[in-house]
C-alpha cells in the first residue's frame with residue numbers, strides 16, 4: 001500500500017498553508033524523519049518561467065516558504081534551486097526568483113537561492129533509458145531533495161505534477177537535447193521517470209490549491225482545486241492528480257510507464273490517503289490542453305510514421321501580433337524547426353517533433369495549437 005496525505009487548502013494565506021504542510025508532513029512521520037540536522041536540502045519548486053504567482057504556472061511562494069521554514073526548524077540548510085527552460089545563468093535565475101515571489105520566500109525563511117550554474121554528468125546504471133544524466137551541480141551536492149510541484153495540464157505529456165517537475169534538474173537548454181533524442185511521449189516519459197528516480201526526492205508536495213487547465217504548462221488558465229498533496233512517492237501523487245483532474249491514468253504517459261515498471265499504483269484504491277476525501281476535489285470539467293497527441297504506432301516504416309504524424313498531429317501556430325520577437329521559441333526548439341525571420345518565428349512543420357517547448361517558453365502567450373482536420377476526425381472516432 002502506498003501512503004499519501006491530502007488536505008483541503010482553499011487559498012495561499014501563509015499561516016494556513018504552513019499549518020497544513022506541517023500537519024501533512026507530521027502525518028508521514030514528521031520533518032525529522034526526512035531531514036537531519038546539518039543536512040543540505042534542495043527544494044525543487046516549479047519555476048518554469050517569469051510569471052507572477054497568481055498566473056498558476058509556478059509553485060506558489062507560500063508553499064515553498066513553509067517547507068523551507070520546516071527544514072530550518074529541523075536544523076537543515078535549504079537551497080532553493082530550479083533550472084527553467086532557456087538559458088541557465090545568474091541573470092535569468094535572479095529574474096525568475098523575483099517574478100515568482102521566491103526571492104521574498106527565501107528571505108523570510110532564511111533559505112539560500114541557488115546561483116550555481118555548474119552542471120555534472122553522472123552515471124546512472126539503474127536507469128531504464130538513461131544510463132548517464134547531465135544534471136545541475138546543486139543536485140549532486142544536496143543531501144536530500146524535496147520536490148514541490150504544481151498541478152497543471154501539459155501539451156505533450158497531458159499533465160505535469162510530481163514526477164515531471166524533476167525535469168527541471170536538467171540544465172537549461174540541455175532539455176532540448178533530451179526532447180530531441182526521445183521525441184515520442186513514451187520514451188520521454190521513461191526518461192522523466194529515470195530523472196525522478198535519480199533525484200530521489202525524500203518528500204513530494206503538489207501545490208494543487210490553484211492549478212492550471214487548458215493550455216498548460218504556462219499559457220493556460222488558473223483553476224481552483226483547493227488541495228495540497230504530500231507523499232514520499234511521487235508516482236502515487238501523479239495518480240492522485242490525474243484522478244482529481246478527471247484524466248484516466250492511461251492517458252498520462254508518465255503514469256502508464258511508472259505502473260508498467262511497478263513503481264506506481266494503478267488507481268487511488270491502492271493508496272492509503274490520509275486526510276480529506278479525494279473525491280471532493282475531482283473536477284469533472286477540468287479543461288484539457290489542445291495539444292494532446294494521437295497515438296501513432298512506431299511500428300510503421302520511419303518515412304510513413306513521419307508523414308502520418310505530420311498530417312495527423314496538432315502543431316504550433318504563431319500569432320504575429322502578440323509575438324514580441326524575443327526568439328526564445330527558436331532558441332529552444334530541439335530539432336530547429338523554428339528560425340527567426342524579420343523578428344518573427346518561421347516554422348518548418350516537417351521538422352517539428354510536437355514537444356511544444358516553444359509554447360511552454362513563449363513569454364507573450366503568442367503560440368496557439370492547431371488541430372488538423374484528420375486529428376479532429378481521428379479523435380472523434
Ligand code: SF4
Nearest residue numbers: 323324326327329362
Ligand atoms: S512566438 Fe513567443 S517565444 Fe517566439 S519570438 Fe514570439 S514572443 Fe518570443
Ligand code: SF4
Nearest residue numbers: 333352353355356358
Ligand atoms: S516548433 Fe515547437 S513543438 Fe515543434 S519541435 Fe519546435 S519547439 Fe517543439
